[in-house]
Amino acid sequence: MSVLERILNGAPGRFTVVALAALLLVGAVLVNAFAPFVWVGIYTYFCVTLMLVLGLELFMGNSGILNWTYIGFVGIGAYSASILSTDPSLKHMGVPNMYPALVNLHLPVVPALLVGALVAAAVAAVIAWPLMRLSDAVGVITLFATLIVIHVLMTQWDNVTNGPRTFFGVQQFTTIWIATGAAILTLVGTHLFRESSLGLRLRASRDDRFAASAMGVSVVRVRYLTFILSSFVAGLGGGLWAHYITSFSPTSFYVGELFVLLTMLVVGGAGSISGAATGAIIITVLREGLRQVESYLNNSGVISFEVYGLTEVVMAMLLIAMLIWRPTGIVGGSEWRLPLRRKQAAAAPSPEPPAEPVLETEAAEEAK
Amino acid sequence: MNEFIINTLSLGSLYALIALGLVFVYGILKLVNFAYGEYIMTAGYGLFLLGTYTPLPWWSVMLLSVALAALMSYLTELIAFRPVRTKSLTAMLVTSFAVSVLLQNAALLFISPRSRAVQLPAAFNQSVALLGVTTPLRNLLTIGTTVALLVGLTLLMKYTVLGIAMRAASDKFSTTRLMGVPANLVISVAFIISGLLAGVVSVFWVGRSASVDPLIGFTPLLIAFIATVIGGMRSLVGAVAGGYVYGLLFNVLSITLPASVINYRDAFMFLIVILFLLLRPEGLIRGSYTEERVG
Amino acid sequence: MLTVNDLHASYGAIKALHGVSLEVEEGELVALLGTNGAGKSTTLKSISGVLRPLAGTVRFLGDEITGRKPEAIVKKGLSLVPEGRDIFGSLTVAENLRLGAFSSYERNRYQEDLEEQFALFPILKERFNQPGGQLSGGEQQQLAIARALMSRPKLLMLDEPSLGLSPALVDQIFALIETLRDRGTTILLVEQNAERALEIADRAYVLKNGLIKFSGTPQQLESELDLASVYFGGEEGMGEVTV
Ligand SMILES: Nc1ncnc2c1ncn2[C@@H]1O[C@H](COP(=O)(O)OP(=O)(O)OP(=O)(O)O)[C@@H](O)[C@H]1O
Ligand SMILES: [Mg+2]
Numbered sequence: 001m002s003v004l005e006r007i008l009n010g011a012p013g014r015f016t017v018v019a020l021a022a023l024l025l026v027g028a029v030l031v032n033a034f035a036p037f038v039w040v041g042i043y044t045y046f047c048v049t050l051m052l053v054l055g056l057e058l059f060m061g062n063s064g065i066l067n068w069t070y071i072g073f074v075g076i077g078a079y080s081a082s083i084l085s086t087d088p089s090l091k092h093m094g095v096p097n098m099y100p101a102l103v104n105l106h107l108p109v110v111p112a113l114l115v116g117a118l119v120a121a122a123v124a125a126v127i128a129w130p131l132m133r134l135s136d137a138v139g140v141i142t143l144f145a146t147l148i149v150i151h152v153l154m155t156q157w158d159n160v161t162n163g164p165r166t167f168f169g170v171q172q173f174t175t176i177w178i179a180t181g182a183a184i185l186t187l188v189g190t191h192l193f194r195e196s197s198l199g200l201r202l203r204a205s206r207d208d209r210f211a212a213s214a215m216g217v218s219v220v221r222v223r224y225l226t227f228i229l230s231s232f233v234a235g236l237g238g239g240l241w242a243h244y245i246t247s248f249s250p251t252s253f254y255v256g257e258l259f260v261l262l263t264m265l266v267v268g269g270a271g272s273i274s275g276a277a278t279g280a281i282i283i284t285v286l287r288e289g290l291r292q293v294e295s296y297l298n299n300s301g302v303i304s305f306e307v308y309g310l311t312e313v314v315m316a317m318l319l320i321a322m323l324i325w326r327p328t329g330i331v332g333g334s335e336w337r338l339p340l341r342r343k344q345a346a347a348a349p350s351p352e353p354p355a356e357p358v359l360e361t362e363a364a365e366e367a368k
Numbered sequence: 369m370n371e372f373i374i375n376t377l378s379l380g381s382l383y384a385l386i387a388l389g390l391v392f393v394y395g396i397l398k399l400v401n402f403a404y405g406e407y408i409m410t411a412g413y414g415l416f417l418l419g420t421y422t423p424l425p426w427w428s429v430m431l432l433s434v435a436l437a438a439l440m441s442y443l444t445e446l447i448a449f450r451p452v453r454t455k456s457l458t459a460m461l462v463t464s465f466a467v468s469v470l471l472q473n474a475a476l477l478f479i480s481p482r483s484r485a486v487q488l489p490a491a492f493n494q495s496v497a498l499l500g501v502t503t504p505l506r507n508l509l510t511i512g513t514t515v516a517l518l519v520g521l522t523l524l525m526k527y528t529v530l531g532i533a534m535r536a537a538s539d540k541f542s543t544t545r546l547m548g549v550p551a552n553l554v555i556s557v558a559f560i561i562s563g564l565l566a567g568v569v570s571v572f573w574v575g576r577s578a579s580v581d582p583l584i585g586f587t588p589l590l591i592a593f594i595a596t597v598i599g600g601m602r603s604l605v606g607a608v609a610g611g612y613v614y615g616l617l618f619n620v621l622s623i624t625l626p627a628s629v630i631n632y633r634d635a636f637m638f639l640i641v642i643l644f645l646l647l648r649p650e651g652l653i654r655g656s657y658t659e660e661r662v663g
Numbered sequence: 664m665l666t667v668n669d670l671h672a673s674y675g676a677i678k679a680l681h682g683v684s685l686e687v688e689e690g691e692l693v694a695l696l697g698t699n700g701a702g703k704s705t706t707l708k709s710i711s712g713v714l715r716p717l718a719g720t721v722r723f724l725g726d727e728i729t730g731r732k733p734e735a736i737v738k739k740g741l742s743l744v745p746e747g748r749d750i751f752g753s754l755t756v757a758e759n760l761r762l763g764a765f766s767s768y769e770r771n772r773y774q775e776d777l778e779e780q781f782a783l784f785p786i787l788k789e790r791f792n793q794p795g796g797q798l799s800g801g802e803q804q805q806l807a808i809a810r811a812l813m814s815r816p817k818l819l820m821l822d823e824p825s826l827g828l829s830p831a832l833v834d835q836i837f838a839l840i841e842t843l844r845d846r847g848t849t850i851l852l853v854e855q856n857a858e859r860a861l862e863i864a865d866r867a868y869v870l871k872n873g874l875i876k877f878s879g880t881p882q883q884l885e886s887e888l889d890l891a892s893v894y895f896g897g898e899e900g901m902g903e904v905t906v
Contacts, residue, residue: 066461130646137400137601140461141593142645145638148590152635259469266462309476309582316470323463324451529765532758536751542713543749548737548766548814 055233072150075253077235081116120235269329380615381514387595389565405585411570412580434567441563483581670719697870740817752796763813
């Protein structure tokens with residue numbers, strides 16, 4: 001058995017991770033070498049987005065809970081890292097009213113990014129403990145309310161965030177290579193998490209909360225830890241994104257952006273890394289395409305009014321269509337496999353339970 | 369003081385209607401409908417389009433706009449929610465989020481990103497004197513309409529078979545079907561009532577700002593969340609009570625918060641909500657509804 | 664009247680029925696027996712449309728009703744009194760009964776039917792305006808049966824009507840079931856209390872692990888296998904039973 005085969009025949013999903021990582025790397029090399037300059041930017045953006053979707057999947061895909069606050073933690077990471085990494089002499093330009101104590105805080109970019117992620121994780125750790133105990137409607141509204149609170153703070157606390165105005169002057173640090181590397185690391189990390197005992201327990205608790213508690217899995221504790229981990233990824237991704245885009249405002253961390261990440265996750269298939277990745281690819285391509293259409297329509301004078309919202313309308317219709325006809329997403333809950341292995345799997349019963357659709361209920365057989 | 373009371377009653381009435389519309393669907397489908405605000409937006413654009421481009425008298429513009437919101441609510445149920453009803457709660461939530469984004473952006477795309485002025489009869493904003501207070505007629509109309517609607521809905525829920533069936537369905541959905549009550553009927557009626565309430569809310573909401581824009585539904589949605597959390601998601605009475613309590617809370621905070629933190633009022637509100645949820649997840653009024661899902 | 668053929672049903676990955684077939688003729692009282700978890704309730708749920716069967720057919724009064732909506736099946740005259748009574752606790756007795764008549768409401772008939780239920784269950788008249796949740800277990804069971812009767816079912820399915828009732832109330836419920844049968848209602852009765860059920864049943868089926876293991880008259884059942892083995896025994900005895 002060759003080394004490659006051994007790698008590929010490991011835990012399910014390992015093939016996905018290796019294949020995806022290779023694909024990302026090859027993609028980065030190709031884009032960097034041959035594609036027009038705009039593509040480099042799009043690719044960088046795509047890698048950071050992929051990282052964010054994987055982070056969202058980490059908690060949501062594994063617990064089945066719609067995590068509204070996720071995008072708030074992306075924002076916390078972005079602001080924290082940017083405040084730390086920006087040169088004190090430049091900070092007054094970006095945030096005129098910043099607290100003097102914050103102005104003098106300064107770190108190199110990499111530690112700043114890590115601290116940003118840690119701040120997001122720490123905030124998550126403080127607020128999430130009571131949140132995880134709630135379920136259903138109350139839990140959803142509480143998570144949503146928490147996002148609103150985070151958003152109000154971002155838009156109102158202008159000594160820190162410059163309020164609703166744009167935060168300027170962040171260094172451009174995130175290159176295509178850094179973004180690709182970060183995406184690959186997140187891939188590996190989320191995969192390891194899924195196969196770790198914590199990940200397995202979380203998935204058990206998603207499939208049957210009561211059975212899982214009966215088996216001694218502390219649902220609250222497992223969810224809590226994963227929530228923090230997911231927020232860490234959010235914070236890191238937010239920091240990287242901020243250091244790519246260099247100026248941003250609180251609207252980048254609100255319901256609209258969460259909608260994009262959520263669409264990626266659901267269209268691809270919540271419940272697997274392959275699904276998150278597939279969704280991120282498809283939606284990124286779709287969005288860029290629709291943006292081209294929008295700007296063509298607006299610039300060519302074909303129509304007399306400005307086109308806004310076309311992208312969102314199409315994405316929302318796609319999302320609704322997927323939920324109706326294929327709620328398990330394009331990938332369908334299981335990981336990508338080698339074609340060869342799929343045949344084997346068909347012949348012999350797979351040791352792994354197959355699809356674990358997040359958006360299907362256990363009682364799907366109940367008549368309607 | 370009298371002025372405070374009338375303002376609070378009027379605001380509370382509006383909030384009660386907002387909350388009631390959300391809970392009507394929640395009670396039966398256990399769905400927190402994020403698209404609820406967009407039904408309010410729909411009626412708002414109804415007021416704008418019909419009021420601006422047709423010669424219809426204002427009262428028929430209002431009635432048609434309210435009907436439009438109910439129709440929109442029904443259509444979203446038919447097209448988007450019905451097919452995902454048997455799937456997980458999260459699938460329904462994500463669907464409602466998608467419907468919300470779809471409707472908002474459709475308004476952006478097909479009407480305009482900018483806000484549009486809505487003509488309402490001048491009498492609406494005329495001041496009247498009552499109990500030594502001068503207040504816009506709109507406030508009194510809000511209170512009066514709310515009382516009329518609450519009485520009407522109470523009669524409907526208590527004394528008609530449909531109402532009884534709806535109460536039964538929010539208690540035990542499958543058993544209700546075993547009585548021969550069609551599932552689609554109760555759910556559609558719940559959405560239609562929810563839409564009607566959204567439409568009425570819209571008339572008064574738009575009446576305050578005299579304009580409509582694609583994001584107009586967002587604030588009422590938040591209000592509905594806060595009020596239902598305070599009052600309890602599981603009972604209609606709770607939602608109404610929550611609306612009035614929130615109206616009171618809002619006015620008190622507006623008066624008592626120092627100017628420097630007034631911008632944080634929403635954050636305060638939501639902190640209160642979060643604390644409320646953590647300390648008393650069932651709300652002020654413990655409803656009889658179970659958490660059983662429709663599926 | 665009711666013909667169930669090779670019915671399969673599952674809850675997610677858990678298969679509960681592996682091909683159940685049974686028949687109920689007009690005017691019969693048929694008992695469906697079996698241990699806990701045998702699949703009795705699942706069978707009734709699949710017949711009444713609450714659960715959509717994976718495979719198999721259900722025919723009622725000559726029409727196939729497999730996988731139809733529960734509300735449509737009730738309208739055809741097939742009513743289920745679910746396990747654990749399932750009355751609407753926040754609704755009054757009156758409202759519970761009114762809902763029972765949802766599919767067949769006619770003003771004159773409604774009053775008549777109501778009087779009939781009062782004759783059978785006098786306690787319901789006393790409690791008429793009280794919330795169902797305030798009734799005792801036995802009263803709730805009576806309400807559940809009365810509610811189902813309000814739809815004038817041609818076939819009534821009862822899921823463990825004696826569950827959790829005191830011996831005196833159990834007597835009363837069984838007497839009532841006999842009365843209903845004597846008045847011409849066809850009944851499919853699921854019971855844990857096999858002895859009592861066999862006393863009044865015309866025929867019986869025994870369900871085990873999602874399969875029918877026996878069918879015949881109560882006399883046949885008693886002679887062909889030790890009743891206790893239906894409930895406590897293992898496979899021995901069961902294999903020899905001819906159907
Ligand atoms: N909602 C459910 N989800 C998952 N499995 C279920 C569910 N309901 C029943 N089952 C399983 O299906 C099988 C048959 O259950 P069913 O309720 O039909 O049994 P029963 O014969 O009615 O038992 P009892 O006499 O205890 O009422 C059992 O193994 C049970 O564990
Ligand atoms: Mg049972």
